Amino acid sequence: MASESGVMSPIGIANLPNQRHKIVAKRGAAFTIMVAGESGLGKTTFINTLFSTTIKNYADHRRRHAKQVDKTVEIEITKAELEEKFFKVRLTVIDTPGFGDYVNNRDSWQPIIEFLDDQHESYMLQEQQPRRTEKIDLRVHACLYFIRPTGHTLKPLDIEVMKRLCTRVNLIPVVAKADTLSPSDLAKFKHRIRAVIEAQGIKIYQPPLEEDDEAGLQHARSLISAMPFSVIGSERDVPTPDGRTVKGRQYAWGVAEVENEEHCDFKKLRAILIRTHMLDLIHTTEENHYEAYRAQQMETRKFGEARPRKLDNPKFKEEEEALRKRFTEQVKVEEQRFRQWEQKLIAERDRLNKDLESSHAVIKQLEQEVENLQATLTSHNGPVHALAFSSGSGQYLLTGSSDRQVRLFNPSTAKLIQTYSAHGYEVLDLAVSDDNSRFVSVGGDKTVFVWDVATATTVRRFVGHVGRVETCALGGEGDSVVVSGSWDGRVGVWDLRARGERAMMWFGEARDAVSCVRVVGGEMFAGSVDGRVRVYDVRMGVVDGDVVGGSVVSVCPTRGGEAYLVSVLGGTGRLMDRPSGRCLQSFRAAEYRNETYRVRSVLGMNDGVVVAGSEDGAVVVWDVESGGMMQRLWHREGGGEGVGGGKGSEKKDVVAAVAWNQARGMWASAGGDGRVVVWGSGE
Known part of the structure; x- marks a missing residue:
């Protein structure tokens, strides 16, 4: 019949679109969208508004700020399945929390770039497998880059990130929170953004222009002209003055509607993402971005060779390189310093070996001088905790006691010259200025006193510690700085030249009481009950810490500050190298006891001997070079009678403080019996 009439029936090719429609409707579609930009721009709200359901939960702002410490950009994947009119879409939303939230955002885009490349790489490897029926495809079809509505132009970070994203994904710039700008400001802002994008060569997604479809052509041109899209995000239904209920934000002046094209470009952005160009976004990703990545990898890699990767976090790589460089430099410095120290030790050893005979003669002479005490001072009415010779010639001796008094003696004549009274509790430490015009005292009343020696009056009183002040020292130019350490675990620095009474600086690194502070040059040595000696370089703003393995009771630097003597509970003293902490x-000695109380130790004879008090009423002297005990002298009355046979020391037997004066070759000891004993020739 068809041949007779001359009309041929259709062969059915025109039904192919219908067949394709059935296949697509049965399989559904997979669409992956990435949202990038700084925190707080409404990315989560936009996604939920776009799909009219809760796709992503809102982030905990407290958790967001807690993550600031980590300084990392995360990749957060959210999956959902949407259905409309029996057609299903498997939606994947990629968020980038942490991006752009830090002071230094260098390389913060690297985790995002790595993720995009990883998805292309994963898909390419799956295509090369024998079985490809269950491929996992997380290739990103569209990336919405949210721009903060500053009203000016793109930030350098935005430009750098968009340059790197546009070669890997369909990039769509979005101006967030458009309701914060007036219509005129928004138009100018978008114009500036377009100018920067064009000048920087950033390729953003452009809808295809189909000349044979006039309506589609006009729609595509309207989308292109609206870029970058301005959006308002809101999941709330608000009433309008004309009685409608819309998604929007309620303000005093009216309602900002999400789907009102006079207010924002939300409908245009929804159209390009879902209604009119979702399939083009998917095909563009497949045919352009994925194929470009695949071709580039095929040209540059051998078969089976893994893709070269950077570190998962470039910030860590940068920090690792900086630390490695710093470590190498420090090793070189320490090696050089060690060589110099070794050479000095060798030279010192040779010198000491040559002078060994003369040293023995000096020791014998010292033993003879010790046999005859120069003076015994007994004016205090309680245990003496602190001693300090006057600077230079050491003609005078300051003592501080639990009777709340500071006394000035002439040790050569045992004469009391002056008494200083102001403390409300026991005096625990003393420090004398280089010109002997002032001294500092501290104690149980939590106050730092600065005294005028001549008038016996306090010229300054510093408060701020919340526990008893254990120790003090003077330093700085012209002894203009007072350093104090307290039971509250803090080190205070006070400026004598300033008029205020507040501390210039506080250092609170110690985890327990600060028992001793000393100053040499620009460095402060602080010993703590937490078992550490911390050295603060005030000029460089650096603090070093050495773990000495016990509660520190005394610290005494050498005259040059290249080493320091530290004593800890348990009866052990150590000479530590300042640069290396070695x-x-x-x-140590069986005859030396320091188990319970704060017992001081000092360096004497040009840092050649160690003099330390003991809890059994003795003063012990060691040789620095050999570490051997040279002498054991009895501070307590009655000498060694009854010592050693008992089970413990009484508090009155404890020799808590010692002091050395180089100019006169004398030293002094003080203890719980209230006596101060001065040893040596005095001349």
Whole structure:
């Protein structure tokens, strides 16, 4: 019949679109969208508004700020399945929390770039497998880059990130929170953004222009002209003055509607993402971005070779390189310093070996001088906790006691010259200025006193510690700085030249009481009950810490500050190398006891001997070079009678403080019996 009439029936090719429609309707579609930009721009709200359901939960702002410490950009994947009129879409939303939230955002885009490349790489490897029926495809079809509505132009970070994103994904710039700008400001802002994008060569997604479809052509041109899209995000239904209920934000002046094209470009952005160009976004990703990545990898890699990767976090790589460089430099410096120190030790050893005979003669002479005490001072009415010779010639001796008094003696004549009274509790430490015009005292009343020696009056009183002040020192130019350490675990620095009474600086690194502070040059040495000696370089703003393995009761730097003597509970003293923290020598003896109380130790004879008090009423002297005990002298009355046979020391037997004066070759000891004993020739 068809041949007779001359009309041929259709062969059915025109039904192919219908067949394709059935296949697509049965399989559904997979669409992956990435949202990038700084926190707080409404990315989560936009996604939920776009799909009219809760796709992503809102982030905990407290958790967001807690993550600031980590300084990392995360990749957060959210999956959902949407259905409309029996057609299903498997939606994947990629968020980038942490991006752009830090002071230094260098390389913060690297985790995002790595993720995009990883998805292309994963898909390419799956295509090369024998079985490809269950491929996992997380290739990103569209990336919405949210721009903060500053009203000016793109930030350098935005430009750098968009340059790197546009070669890997369909990039769509979005101006967030458009309701914060007036219509005129928004138009100018979008114009500036378009100018920067064009000048920087950033390729953003452009809908295809189909000349044979006039309506589609006009729609595509309207979308292109609206870029970058301005959006308002809101999941709330608000009433309008004309009685409608819309998604929007309620303000005093009216309602900002999400789907009102006079207010924002939300409908245009929804159209390009879902209604009119979702399939084009998917095909563009497949045919352009994925194929470009695949071709580039095929040209540059051998078969089976893994893709070269950077570190998962470029910030860590940068920090690792900086630390490695710093470590190498420090190793070189320490090696050089060690060589110099080793050479000095060798030279010192040779010198000491040559002078060994003369040293023995000096020791014998010292033993003879010790046999005859120069003076015994007994004016205090309680245990004496602190001693300090006057600077220079050491003609005078300051003592501080639990009777709340500071006394000035002439040790050569045992004469009391002056009494200083102001403390409300026991005096625990003393420090004398280089010109002997002032001294500092501290104690149980939590106050730092600065005294005028001549008038016996306090010229300054510093408060701020919340526990008893254990120790003090003077330093700085012209002894203009007072350093104090307290039971509250803090080190205070006070400026004598300032008029205020507040501390210039506080250092609170110690985890327990600060028992001793000393100053040499620009460095402060602080010993703590937490078992550490911390050295603060005030000029460089650096603090070093050495773990000495016990509660520190005394710290005494050498005259040059290249090493320091530290004593800890348990009856052990150590000479520590300041630069390296290495133990150079140890000082211990069965006859030396320091188990309970704060017992001081000092360096004497040009840092050649160690003099330390003991809890059994003795003063012990060690040789620095050999570490051997040279002498054991009895501070307590009656000498060694009854000592050693008992089970413990009484508090009155404890020799808590010692002091050395180089100019006169004398030293002094003080203890719980209230006596101060001055040893040596005095001339």
